[in-house]
Amino acid sequence: MFKWLHPYAKPENAYTLSEKIYAFVIPLATLCLIVGSLWGLLFAPTDYQQGESFRLIYFHVPAAIWSMGAYTTMGVLGFCALVWQIRTLELAVIAIAPIGAIFTILALATGAIWGKPMWGTWWVWDARLTSELILLFLYLGVFALYFSFDDKRTGGKAACILAVVGIVNVPIIHYSVEWWNTLHQGATITKFDKPSIAGDMLWPLLINIVGFLLLFIALSSYRFATELAKSEAHRKWVLKLVRKNLS
Amino acid sequence: MNPRRKQRLLLVSIILLGLAATTALILTALDENIDYFYTPSEIINGKNETGIKPKVGQRLRIGGMVVEGSVKRSDVDLEVSFDLSDTGPIVTVIYDGILPDLFREGQGIIAQGHLVNATTIKAFEVLAKHDEEYMPPEIAEAMKGIKHVKPEYTQQQLGN
Numbered sequence: 001m002f003k004w005l006h007p008y009a010k011p012e013n014a015y016t017l018s019e020k021i022y023a024f025v026i027p028l029a030t031l032c033l034i035v036g037s038l039w040g041l042l043f044a045p046t047d048y049q050q051g052e053s054f055r056l057i058y059f060h061v062p063a064a065i066w067s068m069g070a071y072t073t074m075g076v077l078g079f080c081a082l083v084w085q086i087r088t089l090e091l092a093v094i095a096i097a098p099i100g101a102i103f104t105i106l107a108l109a110t111g112a113i114w115g116k117p118m119w120g121t122w123w124v125w126d127a128r129l130t131s132e133l134i135l136l137f138l139y140l141g142v143f144a145l146y147f148s149f150d151d152k153r154t155g156g157k158a159a160c161i162l163a164v165v166g167i168v169n170v171p172i173i174h175y176s177v178e179w180w181n182t183l184h185q186g187a188t189i190t191k192f193d194k195p196s197i198a199g200d201m202l203w204p205l206l207i208n209i210v211g212f213l214l215l216f217i218a219l220s221s222y223r224f225a226t227e228l229a230k231s232e233a234h235r236k237w238v239l240k241l242v243r244k245n246l247s
Numbered sequence: 248m249n250p251r252r253k254q255r256l257l258l259v260s261i262i263l264l265g266l267a268a269t270t271a272l273i274l275t276a277l278d279e280n281i282d283y284f285y286t287p288s289e290i291i292n293g294k295n296e297t298g299i300k301p302k303v304g305q306r307l308r309i310g311g312m313v314v315e316g317s318v319k320r321s322d323v324d325l326e327v328s329f330d331l332s333d334t335g336p337i338v339t340v341i342y343d344g345i346l347p348d349l350f351r352e353g354q355g356i357i358a359q360g361h362l363v364n365a366t367t368i369k370a371f372e373v374l375a376k377h378d379e380e381y382m383p384p385e386i387a388e389a390m391k392g393i394k395h396v397k398p399e400y401t402q403q404q405l406g407n
Binding site: 045046047048049050054057079082083084085117118119120121124125126127164165167168172179180181182183185186187188196197198200201 | 252255256259262263266267270274281282283284286310346347348349357372373374375376377378379380381382383384386387388
């Protein structure tokens with residue numbers, strides 16, 4: 001079934017593929033983010049309740065969605081790495097962790113900046129905010145665990161276990177606003193109902209969500225390629241690559 | 248799939264399932280403690296499942312809608328009192344401080360303070376809670392008849 005995947009378990013092929021993905025996706029991501037952000041910040045109408053402050057949604061929501069999306073990806077990759085013992089996938093987990101952490105920090109920071117004028121506080125310990133903060137610690141934990149072992153195989157395994165275990169937190173973040181009373185409001189677009197946002201506010205938001213996804217794909221391919229080259233530094237294909245780039 | 252991989256798949260899946268079940272049990276057990284606030288009906292009738300009512304003097308948070316026409320401001324200082332309701336029961340909140348921009352009648356808010364008597368709370372913090380709906384002002388006015396009016400302060404109040 002997965003025969004077509006097998007060649008990419010070979011680091012050299014995986015490296016070439018992720019380089020290609022990066023080169024292809026990064027211009028698309030830039031385009032989406034420029035269009036979405038300019039449209040959202042300059043042309044979308046102001047909100048009836050929150051005025052101009054609501055424009056933070058164009059960064060807060062995409063960052064938050066993909067902080068969870070990145071974690072799910074990382075967890076699934078970690079799961080496969082543990083079951084099939086594929087070293088390449090462990091590197092993918094490590095490639096994603098810091099990018100996910102940055103997305104989480106971005107979501108928390110924009111949320112705080114938005115919370116101050118609207119709610120009246122930078123931070124509250126409600127279920128949504130707290131579970132998102134735990135997500136940040138999980139990312140940092142995965143990253144730290146990997147580098148706390150001298151033997152990279154052991155480190156990779158430990159990091160994968162934490163990545164898999166932490167997946168439990170993702171549905172908790174998403175449903176926290178439904179399961180408990182929270183200061184944070186419920187979902188605007190990530191629900192089965194019609195989105196509760198006017199159409200001309202929604203479009204730039206969707207473009208930015210796609211933009212953040214593409215940015216995540218591009219950056220993690222880039223980091224993945226680098227991690228591959230680093231871990232295989234003594235191999236012939238890396239030497240060849242270095243010579244080619246130098247000449 | 249070879250037997251060793253199958254075994255690992257089973258092992259990792261079982262660990263993950265067990266962990267998910269444990270988390271679910273812990274969260275169910277903690278249930279109401281994770282709630283960020285009481286609703287007015289919970290303060291008056293007790294929590295839905297346990298029926299526990301907060302005690303007078305207890306520090307708590309309350310979340311509800313500001314009842315229309317219930318906001319009374321002092322002319323000389325920032326003291327303000329207003330009623331909160333959700334499905335019927337009404338709790339009065341007294342607060343001395345600056346209200347958030349989104350505060351107005353009909354708005355959802357969360358106040359933190361002490362229970363003075365069964366239906367009154369002396370708050371030291373008032374936060375505005377907004378819903379998940381976003382729309383331009385014209386649409387909001389046409390659909391809901393909502394017009395955002397900022398609270399007005401007298402010169403004397405601002406001087407404080």
